[in-house]
């Protein structure tokens with residue numbers, strides 16, 4: 130998809146990233162992917178053997194570039210999390226495919242990058258408490274399903290109550306908002322809940338899905354945030370983590386609009402991250 134290269138170009142033009150801050154991921158190793166996803170599923174997807182019903186549920190055709198991108202995107206989230214653990218903050222230009230379950234994909238999501246990343250880092254012993262903070266407008270059902278029996282991963286989702294998926298898998302914390310929720314009401318919820326959550330959980334890493342589909346102009350979102358609201362949200366989240374010395378890795382999550390405004394929205398979290406990195410001398 131063009132949005133990834135456009136996002137990269139925009140960030141360079143705005144000087145929100147420099148050449149030396151850019152890292153190139155590799156595909157997720159199969160053994161790491163299989164910590165979450167069953168072999169029969171990833172093999173069927175990668176060789177275009179999914180049934181029609183399974184493909185329809187994903188909503189994307191299994192072309193060769195898509196298969197490649199899908200494996201690399203998960204590798205990118207893992208790399209971003211490792212960089213965040215080293216440096217305090219890191220941001221991925223893709224990722225956030227939170228509707229993917231261990232044995233099936235859904236809602237444009239094939240592999241669950243944040244779930245795979247969390248599981249790899251737990252298995253390696255790099256961390257033992259992770260918060261997956263999902264502020265995409267859709268509920269993080271796949272991620273919740275992956276960790277419903279693992280107390281080491283706390284899943285939190287703030288989303289539009291009436292939006293996809295119809296049947297939500299309960300996260301550890303779900304905050305369901307009414308259609309049309311605006312900047313002020315949304316930011317109040319985040320400012321009210323996030324600091325306490327961080328203080329209680331004391332996560333060693335936050336994986337932050339900064340989906341931009343809560344935007345008022347998003348085609349699939351139902352909330353009423355503006356660009357400024359998204360910027361304030363991302364600043365709030367990043368600042369809440371960094372002031373507590375909690376490493377944070379961001380993924381772009383969902384967003385549905387014409388390419389140009391959409392890419393501008395996805396760039397917001399990078400702007401917030403570069404500001405916060407300067408503030409905290411990272």
Ligand SMILES: [Zn+2]
Nearest residue numbers: 265266267383
């Ligand atoms: Zn979404």
